[in-house]
Amino acid sequence: QKEVEQNSGPLSVPEGAIASLNCTYSDRVSQSFFWYRQYSGKSPELIMSIYSNGDKEDGRFTAQLNKASQYVSLLIRDSQPSDSATYLCAVNKGFQKLVFGTGTRLLVSP
């Protein structure tokens, strides 16, 4: 079992729709969780971090964390073609080490 699992996609949504990206993790002691967006050939950029159970909203983005079920998700409302990218879920293992999932590719069609 991988430490952090994501569906590789691609996830295709029409412009204006809600995109839902999911991630599961195996280590129950993980305390902090991150979503990075990566455009092709570019470096990842942090878009959301979440540390407590529940929802955290930032603009069109909402991160959801459920530690009991060991999953974290990212919702993107009013999806735009510029949101088309690979979204990486990352989980902190402690000792300053992040473990990344393989990423979900999102395609938003006009």
Added chain:
Amino acid sequence: DGGITQSPKYLFRKEGQNVTLSCEQNLNHDAMYWYRQDPGQGLRLIYYSQIVNDFQKGDIAEGYSVSREKKESFPLTVTSAQKNPTAFYLCASSSKTDSNEKLFFGSGTQLSVL
């Protein structure tokens, strides 16, 4: 502007050659990291350093070496022992030493084998 600078952007390695990737940051961050990214495999940790003159192996350290002589610099050497070095290499840094760190990435170096 504060940030992380990686160079070169593209690098080619010949058989049996060692090559060094540069990473410099002016964010005054204590921790620095090297990740490797292959298509479909996400990011994998090669080495990381929490303080100057100290570094730890990550999950795929074999065939790589690092040094941390200055807080600002964390160069990665890809040695001839690394038989499959073609990948996108990312350097990152973070400012906190607790668990809630956030990584800031450089722009990456694409390494290819001639």
